[in-house]
Amino acid sequence: MTFALTMALALLLDWLFGWPGWLYARIGHPVTWIGRVITQLETRLNRSDASRSHRIMVGAVAGLFVVAMCAVAGLLLQAVLPDGFLGAVLGALLAWPLLAARSLHDHVADVQQPLAAGNVERARNAVSMIVGRDPAQLDEAGIARSAIESLAENTSDGVVAPLFWGVLFGLPGIAAYKAVNTLDSMIGYRNDKYEAYGKPAALFDDLVNWIPARLTGLVLVLVSPDRHQAWQVMRRDAGLHRSPNAGWPEAAMAAGLNCRLSGPRTYGDRLEQHPWVNDGAPDPDAATIASALVMLKRCLAVVAGLLVVLAILD
Template sequence: MSHAAVLFLAMLLDALLGEPKALWDRTPHPAVLIGRLIGKAEQRLNAGDNRFAKGLLLTAALAVGSWALGAFISAFGWLPELLLAAILLAQRSLVDHVQAVGDALRVSLGDGKRAVAMIVSRDTAAMDESAVSRSAIESAAENLSDGVIAPAFWFLVAGLPGLLVYKAINTADSMIGYRNPRYEQFGKAAAKLDDLLNWIPARLTAALIGVTHRVMSDWPAIASDARLHRSPNAGWPESAMARALGIAIAGPRAYDGEMREFPFVNAHGRRSLSADDIDLACGALWRAWALALATVLAIALL
Protein backbone atom coordinates (compact mmCIF):
# COMPACT_ATOMS: atom_id res chain seq x y z
CA MET A 1 0.00 0.00 0.00
CA SER A 2 1.34 3.44 -0.91
CA HIS A 3 2.32 6.06 1.65
CA ALA A 4 -0.60 8.22 0.49
CA ALA A 5 -3.14 5.41 0.95
CA VAL A 6 -1.85 4.60 4.44
CA LEU A 7 -1.82 8.30 5.36
CA PHE A 8 -5.41 8.74 4.14
CA LEU A 9 -6.60 5.94 6.42
CA ALA A 10 -4.48 7.19 9.32
CA MET A 11 -5.95 10.69 9.04
CA LEU A 12 -9.46 9.25 9.10
CA LEU A 13 -8.66 7.03 12.09
CA ASP A 14 -7.17 9.94 14.02
CA ALA A 15 -10.20 12.13 13.26
CA LEU A 16 -12.53 9.37 14.40
CA LEU A 17 -10.79 8.27 17.60
CA GLY A 18 -8.39 11.04 18.60
CA GLU A 19 -6.44 10.06 21.70
CA PRO A 20 -8.48 7.50 23.70
CA LYS A 21 -8.00 8.45 27.35
CA ALA A 22 -8.51 4.88 28.53
CA LEU A 23 -5.55 3.73 26.43
CA TRP A 24 -3.10 6.47 27.38
CA ASP A 25 -4.00 6.20 31.05
CA ARG A 26 -2.59 2.69 30.91
CA THR A 27 0.45 3.09 28.66
CA PRO A 28 2.68 6.04 27.75
CA HIS A 29 1.97 7.82 24.47
CA PRO A 30 4.89 7.47 21.99
CA ALA A 31 5.45 11.23 22.14
CA VAL A 32 5.77 10.96 25.92
CA LEU A 33 8.39 8.24 25.53
CA ILE A 34 10.34 10.43 23.10
CA GLY A 35 10.14 13.29 25.58
CA ARG A 36 11.41 11.15 28.43
CA LEU A 37 14.38 10.03 26.34
CA ILE A 38 15.23 13.61 25.43
CA GLY A 39 14.85 14.72 29.05
CA LYS A 40 17.25 12.08 30.33
CA ALA A 41 19.78 12.86 27.60
CA GLU A 42 19.58 16.57 28.37
CA GLN A 43 20.27 15.98 32.06
CA ARG A 44 23.38 13.94 31.24
CA LEU A 45 24.79 16.00 28.38
CA ASN A 46 23.80 19.63 28.93
CA ALA A 47 26.65 20.60 31.22
CA GLY A 48 30.23 21.76 31.01
CA ASP A 49 31.94 22.71 27.77
CA ASN A 50 31.03 21.98 24.15
CA ARG A 51 27.28 22.18 24.74
CA PHE A 52 26.54 22.90 21.10
CA ALA A 53 28.47 19.80 20.00
CA LYS A 54 26.68 17.68 22.59
CA GLY A 55 23.31 19.02 21.46
CA LEU A 56 24.25 18.39 17.84
CA LEU A 57 25.17 14.80 18.73
CA LEU A 58 21.82 14.30 20.49
CA THR A 59 19.93 15.74 17.52
CA ALA A 60 21.76 13.49 15.09
CA ALA A 61 21.18 10.46 17.31
CA LEU A 62 17.45 11.24 17.49
CA ALA A 63 17.21 11.56 13.71
CA VAL A 64 19.17 8.39 12.94
CA GLY A 65 17.50 6.37 15.69
CA SER A 66 14.00 7.48 14.68
CA TRP A 67 14.66 6.65 11.05
CA ALA A 68 15.97 3.19 11.97
CA LEU A 69 12.99 2.51 14.24
CA GLY A 70 10.57 3.62 11.53
CA ALA A 71 12.25 1.39 8.95
CA PHE A 72 12.12 -1.57 11.36
CA ILE A 73 8.40 -1.13 12.07
CA SER A 74 7.65 -0.60 8.37
CA ALA A 75 9.15 -4.02 7.62
CA PHE A 76 6.09 -5.56 9.30
CA GLY A 77 3.71 -4.10 6.74
CA TRP A 78 1.23 -1.29 6.32
CA LEU A 79 -0.97 -2.01 9.37
CA PRO A 80 1.54 -1.03 12.10
CA GLU A 81 2.47 1.98 9.95
CA LEU A 82 -1.18 2.97 9.83
CA LEU A 83 -1.74 2.58 13.56
CA LEU A 84 1.39 4.49 14.58
CA ALA A 85 0.74 7.26 12.06
CA ALA A 86 -2.80 7.68 13.39
CA ILE A 87 -1.43 7.90 16.94
CA LEU A 88 1.14 10.54 15.98
CA LEU A 89 -1.28 12.74 14.05
CA ALA A 90 -3.16 15.14 16.31
CA GLN A 91 -6.13 16.65 14.46
CA ARG A 92 -8.89 15.39 16.72
CA SER A 93 -7.02 16.08 19.95
CA LEU A 94 -6.06 19.56 18.72
CA VAL A 95 -9.66 20.49 17.99
CA ASP A 96 -10.80 18.99 21.31
CA HIS A 97 -8.25 21.01 23.30
CA VAL A 98 -8.98 24.27 21.51
CA GLN A 99 -12.75 23.78 21.71
CA ALA A 100 -12.40 23.09 25.43
CA VAL A 101 -11.12 26.65 25.87
CA GLY A 102 -14.19 28.08 24.14
CA ASP A 103 -16.52 25.89 26.18
CA ALA A 104 -14.78 26.87 29.42
CA LEU A 105 -14.82 30.55 28.50
CA ARG A 106 -18.59 30.39 28.17
CA VAL A 107 -18.76 29.21 31.78
CA SER A 108 -16.51 31.93 33.18
CA LEU A 109 -13.35 33.90 32.43
CA GLY A 110 -11.53 31.97 35.15
CA ASP A 111 -12.46 28.64 33.59
CA GLY A 112 -11.28 29.95 30.23
CA LYS A 113 -7.93 30.98 31.68
CA ARG A 114 -7.42 27.56 33.25
CA ALA A 115 -8.29 25.82 29.99
CA VAL A 116 -6.03 27.96 27.81
CA ALA A 117 -3.16 27.49 30.29
CA MET A 118 -3.23 23.82 29.26
CA ILE A 119 -2.24 24.65 25.68
CA VAL A 120 -0.07 27.80 25.87
CA SER A 121 3.05 28.69 27.85
CA ARG A 122 2.37 32.42 28.31
CA ASP A 123 1.07 33.95 31.55
CA THR A 124 -2.72 33.75 31.79
CA ALA A 125 -3.52 35.46 35.11
CA ALA A 126 -4.14 38.93 33.65
CA MET A 127 -5.88 37.79 30.46
CA ASP A 128 -9.30 39.12 29.51
CA GLU A 129 -11.79 37.29 27.27
CA SER A 130 -10.15 38.55 24.07
CA ALA A 131 -6.67 37.51 25.21
CA VAL A 132 -7.86 34.02 26.13
CA SER A 133 -9.60 33.65 22.77
CA ARG A 134 -6.63 35.03 20.85
CA SER A 135 -4.23 32.66 22.60
CA ALA A 136 -6.40 29.64 21.81
CA ILE A 137 -6.72 30.62 18.16
CA GLU A 138 -2.97 31.19 17.79
CA SER A 139 -2.32 27.76 19.32
CA ALA A 140 -4.86 26.24 16.95
CA ALA A 141 -3.16 27.68 13.89
CA GLU A 142 0.41 26.87 14.92
CA ASN A 143 -0.42 23.33 16.05
CA LEU A 144 -2.37 22.59 12.89
CA SER A 145 0.99 22.93 11.17
CA ASP A 146 3.18 21.24 13.81
CA GLY A 147 0.79 18.51 14.89
CA VAL A 148 -1.12 17.62 11.73
CA ILE A 149 0.16 18.95 8.41
CA ALA A 150 3.90 18.58 9.08
CA PRO A 151 3.77 14.96 10.29
CA ALA A 152 1.39 14.11 7.43
CA PHE A 153 3.73 15.78 4.94
CA TRP A 154 6.77 13.87 6.14
CA PHE A 155 4.89 10.58 6.17
CA LEU A 156 3.82 11.27 2.59
CA VAL A 157 7.42 12.05 1.60
CA ALA A 158 9.30 9.36 3.52
CA GLY A 159 6.81 7.02 5.17
CA LEU A 160 6.95 6.11 8.84
CA PRO A 161 10.71 6.83 9.14
CA GLY A 162 10.09 10.40 7.97
CA LEU A 163 7.21 10.86 10.40
CA LEU A 164 9.20 9.54 13.36
CA VAL A 165 12.19 11.75 12.56
CA TYR A 166 9.90 14.77 12.39
CA LYS A 167 8.17 13.96 15.69
CA ALA A 168 11.47 13.36 17.49
CA ILE A 169 13.02 16.62 16.31
CA ASN A 170 9.83 18.61 16.89
CA THR A 171 9.61 17.22 20.44
CA ALA A 172 13.26 18.07 21.03
CA ASP A 173 12.69 21.62 19.84
CA SER A 174 9.72 22.01 22.20
CA MET A 175 11.88 20.87 25.12
CA ILE A 176 15.35 22.29 24.50
CA GLY A 177 14.99 24.73 21.60
CA TYR A 178 14.84 27.86 23.74
CA ARG A 179 17.02 30.95 23.60
CA ASN A 180 17.99 31.12 27.24
CA PRO A 181 21.23 30.45 29.14
CA ARG A 182 20.40 26.80 29.74
CA TYR A 183 19.42 25.82 26.18
CA GLU A 184 20.88 28.46 23.84
CA GLN A 185 23.82 26.28 22.79
CA PHE A 186 22.59 22.78 23.62
CA GLY A 187 19.27 23.12 21.81
CA LYS A 188 20.43 25.14 18.82
CA ALA A 189 20.86 22.19 16.45
CA ALA A 190 17.42 20.77 17.27
CA ALA A 191 15.81 24.19 16.85
CA LYS A 192 17.46 24.81 13.47
CA LEU A 193 16.57 21.35 12.16
CA ASP A 194 12.98 21.78 13.37
CA ASP A 195 12.82 25.09 11.48
CA LEU A 196 14.02 23.33 8.35
CA LEU A 197 11.56 20.43 8.68
CA ASN A 198 8.66 22.84 9.20
CA TRP A 199 9.52 25.27 6.40
CA ILE A 200 7.33 23.67 3.73
CA PRO A 201 4.53 22.39 6.03
CA ALA A 202 4.00 25.82 7.62
CA ARG A 203 3.44 27.40 4.23
CA LEU A 204 1.27 24.50 3.11
CA THR A 205 -0.86 25.00 6.23
CA ALA A 206 -1.28 28.67 5.43
CA ALA A 207 -2.32 27.75 1.89
CA LEU A 208 -4.84 25.18 3.14
CA ILE A 209 -6.42 27.77 5.41
CA GLY A 210 -6.28 30.39 2.68
CA VAL A 211 -7.90 28.22 0.03
CA THR A 212 -10.68 26.94 2.29
CA HIS A 213 -11.54 30.49 3.40
CA ARG A 214 -11.04 32.24 0.06
CA VAL A 215 -8.34 34.60 1.30
CA MET A 216 -5.56 33.56 -1.06
CA SER A 217 -5.80 37.00 -2.65
CA ASP A 218 -4.31 38.23 0.64
CA TRP A 219 -1.24 36.00 0.25
CA PRO A 220 1.24 38.92 -0.05
CA ALA A 221 -0.13 40.35 3.22
CA ILE A 222 -0.07 36.90 4.85
CA ALA A 223 3.57 36.53 3.84
CA SER A 224 4.42 40.02 5.05
CA ASP A 225 2.90 39.45 8.50
CA ALA A 226 4.45 35.98 8.74
CA ARG A 227 7.89 37.55 8.51
CA LEU A 228 7.15 39.67 11.60
CA HIS A 229 6.90 36.55 13.73
CA ARG A 230 9.87 35.54 15.89
CA SER A 231 9.62 32.06 14.34
CA PRO A 232 10.40 31.59 10.62
CA ASN A 233 7.41 29.26 10.33
CA ALA A 234 4.72 29.81 12.98
CA GLY A 235 3.70 33.17 11.54
CA TRP A 236 2.42 31.59 8.32
CA PRO A 237 -0.53 29.59 9.68
CA GLU A 238 -1.26 32.29 12.28
CA SER A 239 -1.39 35.01 9.63
CA ALA A 240 -3.61 32.91 7.37
CA MET A 241 -5.95 32.10 10.26
CA ALA A 242 -6.18 35.76 11.25
CA ARG A 243 -7.27 36.75 7.77
CA ALA A 244 -9.59 33.78 7.43
CA LEU A 245 -11.47 34.94 10.54
CA GLY A 246 -10.98 38.68 10.02
CA ILE A 247 -9.27 39.12 13.38
CA ALA A 248 -5.99 40.35 14.85
CA ILE A 249 -3.95 37.79 16.80
CA ALA A 250 -0.46 37.58 18.35
CA GLY A 251 0.48 40.96 19.82
CA PRO A 252 1.77 41.70 23.35
CA ARG A 253 1.79 38.90 25.91
CA ALA A 254 3.57 38.05 29.17
CA TYR A 255 6.03 35.24 29.90
CA ASP A 256 7.25 34.64 33.46
CA GLY A 257 5.90 37.99 34.55
CA GLU A 258 7.61 39.92 31.75
CA MET A 259 5.47 41.66 29.11
CA ARG A 260 6.80 41.30 25.57
CA GLU A 261 5.66 43.66 22.86
CA PHE A 262 5.21 41.31 19.91
CA PRO A 263 3.49 42.81 16.85
CA PHE A 264 -0.08 41.94 15.95
CA VAL A 265 -0.77 39.67 13.01
CA ASN A 266 -3.41 41.22 10.72
CA ALA A 267 -3.18 44.33 12.88
CA HIS A 268 -6.24 45.96 11.29
CA GLY A 269 -8.46 42.97 12.09
CA ARG A 270 -11.02 42.83 14.88
CA ARG A 271 -9.40 42.65 18.34
CA SER A 272 -12.46 42.07 20.50
CA LEU A 273 -12.69 38.28 20.50
CA SER A 274 -14.88 35.71 22.23
CA ALA A 275 -15.65 32.01 22.46
CA ASP A 276 -17.56 32.35 19.17
CA ASP A 277 -14.26 33.10 17.44
CA ILE A 278 -12.74 29.98 18.95
CA ASP A 279 -15.64 28.02 17.46
CA LEU A 280 -14.83 29.53 14.06
CA ALA A 281 -11.16 28.61 14.45
CA CYS A 282 -12.11 25.00 15.21
CA GLY A 283 -14.23 25.02 12.07
CA ALA A 284 -11.24 26.34 10.15
CA LEU A 285 -9.12 23.47 11.48
CA TRP A 286 -11.58 20.94 10.10
CA ARG A 287 -11.92 22.70 6.75
CA ALA A 288 -8.14 22.81 6.27
CA TRP A 289 -7.89 19.16 7.37
CA ALA A 290 -10.61 18.15 4.90
CA LEU A 291 -8.73 19.78 2.01
CA ALA A 292 -5.52 18.05 3.12
CA LEU A 293 -7.38 14.73 3.30
CA ALA A 294 -8.82 15.22 -0.18
CA THR A 295 -5.36 16.05 -1.51
CA VAL A 296 -3.87 12.91 0.03
CA LEU A 297 -6.70 10.83 -1.45
CA ALA A 298 -6.06 12.31 -4.89
CA ILE A 299 -2.37 11.44 -4.60
CA ALA A 300 -3.27 7.91 -3.49
CA LEU A 301 -5.59 7.42 -6.47
CA LEU A 302 -2.99 8.71 -8.88
Protein backbone atom coordinates (compact mmCIF):
# COMPACT_ATOMS: atom_id res chain seq x y z
CA MET A 1 0.00 0.00 0.00
CA THR A 2 1.38 3.41 -0.95
CA PHE A 3 1.67 6.35 1.41
CA ALA A 4 -1.16 8.13 -0.44
CA LEU A 5 -3.87 6.51 1.70
CA THR A 6 -2.01 7.47 4.87
CA MET A 7 -1.81 11.09 3.73
CA ALA A 8 -5.47 11.14 2.65
CA LEU A 9 -6.53 9.92 6.09
CA ALA A 10 -4.21 12.43 7.78
CA LEU A 11 -5.77 15.26 5.77
CA LEU A 12 -9.24 14.08 6.79
CA LEU A 13 -8.25 14.02 10.46
CA ASP A 14 -6.72 17.48 10.22
CA TRP A 15 -9.78 18.96 8.53
CA LEU A 16 -12.20 17.37 10.98
CA PHE A 17 -10.34 18.10 14.21
CA GLY A 18 -7.45 20.49 13.61
CA TRP A 19 -5.13 20.16 16.60
CA PRO A 20 -7.42 20.23 19.65
CA GLY A 21 -6.62 22.75 22.37
CA TRP A 22 -6.87 20.10 25.11
CA LEU A 23 -4.29 17.98 23.29
CA TYR A 24 -1.98 20.96 22.83
CA ALA A 25 -2.29 21.73 26.54
CA ARG A 26 -1.29 18.17 27.43
CA ILE A 27 1.53 17.41 24.99
CA GLY A 28 2.15 20.55 22.93
CA HIS A 29 2.67 20.10 19.20
CA PRO A 30 5.45 18.58 17.06
CA VAL A 31 6.26 22.00 15.60
CA THR A 32 6.83 23.42 19.09
CA TRP A 33 9.06 20.43 19.87
CA ILE A 34 11.10 21.09 16.75
CA GLY A 35 11.14 24.79 17.58
CA ARG A 36 12.72 24.16 20.96
CA VAL A 37 15.59 22.26 19.35
CA ILE A 38 16.09 25.03 16.77
CA THR A 39 16.13 27.68 19.51
CA GLN A 40 18.62 25.76 21.64
CA LEU A 41 20.99 25.29 18.69
CA GLU A 42 20.67 28.90 17.55
CA THR A 43 21.38 30.22 21.04
CA ARG A 44 24.59 28.22 21.23
CA LEU A 45 25.85 28.48 17.65
CA ASN A 46 24.77 31.82 16.17
CA ARG A 47 27.51 34.05 17.58
CA SER A 48 27.41 37.68 16.50
CA ASP A 49 31.21 37.94 16.74
CA ALA A 50 31.79 35.09 14.26
CA SER A 51 32.50 35.64 10.57
CA ARG A 52 29.68 35.46 8.05
CA SER A 53 31.08 32.30 6.45
CA HIS A 54 31.33 30.61 9.87
CA ARG A 55 27.74 31.51 10.71
CA ILE A 56 26.54 30.14 7.36
CA MET A 57 28.46 26.90 7.97
CA VAL A 58 27.16 26.32 11.50
CA GLY A 59 23.66 27.28 10.38
CA ALA A 60 23.84 24.63 7.68
CA VAL A 61 25.11 22.00 10.12
CA ALA A 62 22.42 22.86 12.68
CA GLY A 63 19.72 22.77 10.02
CA LEU A 64 20.86 19.41 8.69
CA PHE A 65 20.90 18.04 12.24
CA VAL A 66 17.29 19.12 12.86
CA VAL A 67 16.08 17.72 9.52
CA ALA A 68 17.96 14.44 10.03
CA MET A 69 16.61 14.12 13.57
CA CYS A 70 13.02 14.47 12.34
CA ALA A 71 13.55 12.17 9.35
CA VAL A 72 15.07 9.45 11.54
CA ALA A 73 12.22 9.77 14.04
CA GLY A 74 9.74 9.36 11.18
CA LEU A 75 11.68 6.41 9.81
CA LEU A 76 11.74 4.61 13.17
CA LEU A 77 8.02 5.16 13.69
CA GLN A 78 7.23 4.01 10.17
CA ALA A 79 9.33 0.87 10.63
CA VAL A 80 7.13 -0.38 13.49
CA LEU A 81 3.81 0.24 11.75
CA PRO A 82 1.92 -2.88 10.66
CA ASP A 83 1.20 -3.54 7.00
CA GLY A 84 -2.13 -2.86 5.35
CA PHE A 85 -5.00 -0.59 6.29
CA LEU A 86 -4.21 -0.60 10.03
CA GLY A 87 -0.72 0.68 9.28
CA ALA A 88 -2.19 3.43 7.10
CA VAL A 89 -4.54 4.52 9.90
CA LEU A 90 -1.79 4.56 12.53
CA GLY A 91 0.50 6.41 10.13
CA ALA A 92 -2.25 8.97 9.53
CA LEU A 93 -2.55 9.58 13.28
CA LEU A 94 1.18 10.33 13.38
CA ALA A 95 1.12 12.53 10.25
CA TRP A 96 -2.04 14.39 11.29
CA PRO A 97 -0.36 17.14 13.39
CA LEU A 98 2.08 17.90 10.57
CA LEU A 99 -0.74 19.32 8.40
CA ALA A 100 -2.37 22.70 8.92
CA ALA A 101 -5.45 22.87 6.69
CA ARG A 102 -7.97 23.40 9.48
CA SER A 103 -5.76 25.81 11.40
CA LEU A 104 -5.18 27.82 8.23
CA HIS A 105 -8.89 28.03 7.47
CA ASP A 106 -9.82 29.02 11.02
CA HIS A 107 -7.12 31.69 11.37
CA VAL A 108 -8.18 33.35 8.12
CA ALA A 109 -11.86 33.07 9.08
CA ASP A 110 -10.97 34.85 12.31
CA VAL A 111 -9.88 37.80 10.16
CA GLN A 112 -12.83 37.67 7.78
CA GLN A 113 -15.60 37.66 10.36
CA PRO A 114 -14.73 40.86 12.28
CA LEU A 115 -13.79 42.63 9.06
CA ALA A 116 -17.21 41.79 7.60
CA ALA A 117 -18.81 43.13 10.80
CA GLY A 118 -16.89 46.41 10.52
CA ASN A 119 -14.62 45.71 13.50
CA VAL A 120 -11.35 46.74 11.86
CA GLU A 121 -9.32 46.72 15.08
CA ARG A 122 -10.28 43.15 15.88
CA ALA A 123 -9.50 42.14 12.30
CA ARG A 124 -6.06 43.78 12.65
CA ASN A 125 -5.41 41.79 15.80
CA ALA A 126 -6.45 38.56 14.07
CA VAL A 127 -4.30 39.18 10.99
CA SER A 128 -1.28 39.93 13.20
CA MET A 129 -1.39 36.25 14.21
CA ILE A 130 -0.65 35.07 10.67
CA VAL A 131 1.56 37.75 9.05
CA GLY A 132 4.75 39.55 10.02
CA ARG A 133 3.92 43.05 8.81
CA ASP A 134 2.76 45.86 11.09
CA PRO A 135 -1.04 45.51 11.42
CA ALA A 136 -1.42 49.08 12.68
CA GLN A 137 -0.47 50.29 9.19
CA LEU A 138 -3.13 48.20 7.44
CA ASP A 139 -6.42 49.59 6.19
CA GLU A 140 -9.34 47.26 5.36
CA ALA A 141 -7.93 46.39 1.94
CA GLY A 142 -4.49 45.78 3.47
CA ILE A 143 -5.98 43.46 6.07
CA ALA A 144 -7.81 41.50 3.39
CA ARG A 145 -4.70 41.29 1.19
CA SER A 146 -2.61 40.06 4.10
CA ALA A 147 -5.11 37.34 5.00
CA ILE A 148 -5.49 36.14 1.41
CA GLU A 149 -1.74 36.16 0.76
CA SER A 150 -1.18 34.10 3.91
CA LEU A 151 -3.94 31.72 2.85
CA ALA A 152 -2.43 31.24 -0.62
CA GLU A 153 1.15 30.74 0.58
CA ASN A 154 0.22 28.43 3.44
CA THR A 155 -2.05 26.31 1.27
CA SER A 156 1.24 25.25 -0.27
CA ASP A 157 3.52 25.31 2.78
CA GLY A 158 1.05 23.94 5.31
CA VAL A 159 -0.93 21.46 3.22
CA VAL A 160 0.23 20.56 -0.28
CA ALA A 161 3.99 20.47 0.39
CA PRO A 162 3.85 18.19 3.47
CA LEU A 163 1.40 15.91 1.65
CA PHE A 164 3.68 15.86 -1.41
CA TRP A 165 6.72 14.74 0.59
CA GLY A 166 4.56 12.40 2.66
CA VAL A 167 3.27 10.65 -0.46
CA LEU A 168 6.82 10.22 -1.74
CA PHE A 169 8.53 9.06 1.46
CA GLY A 170 5.90 8.52 4.15
CA LEU A 171 6.49 9.67 7.72
CA PRO A 172 10.20 10.48 7.18
CA GLY A 173 9.27 12.70 4.24
CA ILE A 174 6.54 14.70 5.95
CA ALA A 175 8.54 15.01 9.18
CA ALA A 176 11.68 16.19 7.38
CA TYR A 177 9.65 18.71 5.38
CA LYS A 178 8.07 20.09 8.54
CA ALA A 179 11.55 20.51 10.03
CA VAL A 180 12.71 22.47 6.98
CA ASN A 181 9.63 24.67 7.02
CA THR A 182 9.94 25.34 10.76
CA LEU A 183 13.62 26.23 10.38
CA ASP A 184 12.77 28.75 7.67
CA SER A 185 9.92 30.28 9.69
CA MET A 186 12.17 30.72 12.73
CA ILE A 187 15.59 31.66 11.34
CA GLY A 188 15.13 32.28 7.61
CA TYR A 189 15.05 36.07 7.92
CA ARG A 190 17.10 38.70 6.11
CA ASN A 191 18.22 40.68 9.13
CA ASP A 192 21.46 41.12 11.03
CA LYS A 193 20.78 38.24 13.38
CA TYR A 194 19.71 35.58 10.88
CA GLU A 195 20.86 36.61 7.38
CA ALA A 196 23.98 34.41 7.57
CA TYR A 197 22.99 31.75 10.11
CA GLY A 198 19.54 31.24 8.56
CA LYS A 199 20.60 31.45 4.92
CA PRO A 200 20.97 27.65 4.45
CA ALA A 201 17.54 27.10 5.99
CA ALA A 202 15.94 29.66 3.66
CA LEU A 203 17.62 28.17 0.59
CA PHE A 204 16.63 24.63 1.52
CA ASP A 205 13.05 25.75 2.12
CA ASP A 206 12.99 27.31 -1.35
CA LEU A 207 14.25 24.02 -2.79
CA VAL A 208 11.78 21.66 -1.12
CA ASN A 209 8.83 23.96 -1.90
CA TRP A 210 9.68 24.43 -5.59
CA ILE A 211 7.46 21.65 -6.93
CA PRO A 212 4.67 21.83 -4.30
CA ALA A 213 4.20 25.59 -4.82
CA ARG A 214 3.68 25.11 -8.54
CA LEU A 215 1.35 22.18 -7.96
CA THR A 216 -0.66 24.33 -5.55
CA GLY A 217 -0.87 27.05 -8.17
CA LEU A 218 -2.16 24.55 -10.72
CA VAL A 219 -4.84 23.26 -8.36
CA LEU A 220 -5.94 26.81 -7.54
CA VAL A 221 -6.17 27.51 -11.28
CA LEU A 222 -8.31 24.39 -11.63
CA VAL A 223 -10.80 25.57 -8.98
CA SER A 224 -10.91 29.17 -10.25
CA PRO A 225 -14.08 30.47 -11.94
CA ASP A 226 -12.10 31.46 -15.06
CA ARG A 227 -9.34 28.87 -15.45
CA HIS A 228 -7.87 30.44 -18.57
CA GLN A 229 -7.53 33.85 -16.94
CA ALA A 230 -6.10 32.33 -13.75
CA TRP A 231 -3.53 30.39 -15.78
CA GLN A 232 -2.48 33.48 -17.71
CA VAL A 233 -2.13 35.63 -14.58
CA MET A 234 -0.21 32.93 -12.73
CA ARG A 235 2.27 32.52 -15.58
CA ARG A 236 2.67 36.28 -15.95
CA ASP A 237 2.86 37.39 -12.32
CA ALA A 238 4.29 34.50 -10.29
CA GLY A 239 7.82 35.72 -10.94
CA LEU A 240 7.02 39.21 -9.59
CA HIS A 241 6.88 37.89 -6.05
CA ARG A 242 9.91 38.30 -3.78
CA SER A 243 9.74 34.56 -3.09
CA PRO A 244 10.62 32.07 -5.86
CA ASN A 245 7.68 29.90 -4.78
CA ALA A 246 4.95 31.90 -3.03
CA GLY A 247 4.10 33.83 -6.19
CA TRP A 248 2.57 30.76 -7.85
CA PRO A 249 -0.32 30.09 -5.45
CA GLU A 250 -0.66 33.81 -4.71
CA ALA A 251 -1.01 34.82 -8.37
CA ALA A 252 -3.42 31.97 -9.05
CA MET A 253 -5.60 32.94 -6.08
CA ALA A 254 -5.49 36.64 -6.98
CA ALA A 255 -6.77 35.82 -10.46
CA GLY A 256 -9.37 33.38 -9.15
CA LEU A 257 -10.71 36.05 -6.81
CA ASN A 258 -10.32 38.94 -9.29
CA CYS A 259 -8.33 41.04 -6.83
CA ARG A 260 -4.82 42.45 -6.59
CA LEU A 261 -2.34 41.24 -3.99
CA SER A 262 1.19 42.03 -2.77
CA GLY A 263 2.24 45.65 -3.41
CA PRO A 264 3.99 47.97 -0.90
CA ARG A 265 4.07 46.82 2.72
CA THR A 266 5.42 47.96 6.08
CA TYR A 267 7.59 45.88 8.40
CA GLY A 268 8.21 47.82 11.62
CA ASP A 269 9.43 51.24 10.48
CA ARG A 270 10.56 49.96 7.07
CA LEU A 271 8.46 50.37 3.92
CA GLU A 272 9.19 47.77 1.26
CA GLN A 273 8.13 48.36 -2.32
CA HIS A 274 6.84 45.25 -4.08
CA PRO A 275 5.01 45.03 -7.42
CA TRP A 276 1.33 44.25 -7.51
CA VAL A 277 0.21 40.74 -8.39
CA ASN A 278 -2.78 40.85 -10.78
CA ASP A 279 -2.37 44.62 -11.06
CA GLY A 280 -5.43 46.42 -12.35
CA ALA A 281 -7.87 44.26 -10.41
CA PRO A 282 -9.76 45.80 -7.45
CA ASP A 283 -8.60 45.58 -3.86
CA PRO A 284 -10.00 42.67 -1.83
CA ASP A 285 -12.45 43.06 1.07
CA ALA A 286 -14.12 40.81 3.62
CA ALA A 287 -16.30 39.19 0.94
CA THR A 288 -13.17 38.38 -1.04
CA ILE A 289 -11.67 36.60 1.96
CA ALA A 290 -14.85 34.53 2.22
CA SER A 291 -14.45 33.58 -1.45
CA ALA A 292 -10.80 32.70 -0.80
CA LEU A 293 -11.89 30.29 1.94
CA VAL A 294 -14.23 28.65 -0.57
CA MET A 295 -11.28 28.29 -2.97
CA LEU A 296 -9.29 26.66 -0.17
CA LYS A 297 -12.03 24.08 0.42
CA ARG A 298 -12.25 23.31 -3.28
CA CYS A 299 -8.47 22.99 -3.45
CA LEU A 300 -8.48 20.57 -0.52
CA ALA A 301 -11.23 18.53 -2.18
CA VAL A 302 -9.15 18.20 -5.35
CA VAL A 303 -6.04 17.26 -3.38
CA ALA A 304 -7.99 14.69 -1.36
CA GLY A 305 -9.40 13.25 -4.57
CA LEU A 306 -5.94 12.93 -6.07
CA LEU A 307 -4.69 11.15 -2.96
CA VAL A 308 -7.60 8.68 -3.11
CA VAL A 309 -6.93 8.00 -6.79
CA LEU A 310 -3.26 7.34 -6.06
CA ALA A 311 -4.23 4.98 -3.24
CA ILE A 312 -6.68 3.09 -5.48
CA LEU A 313 -4.12 2.78 -8.28
CA ASP A 314 -1.60 1.16 -5.93
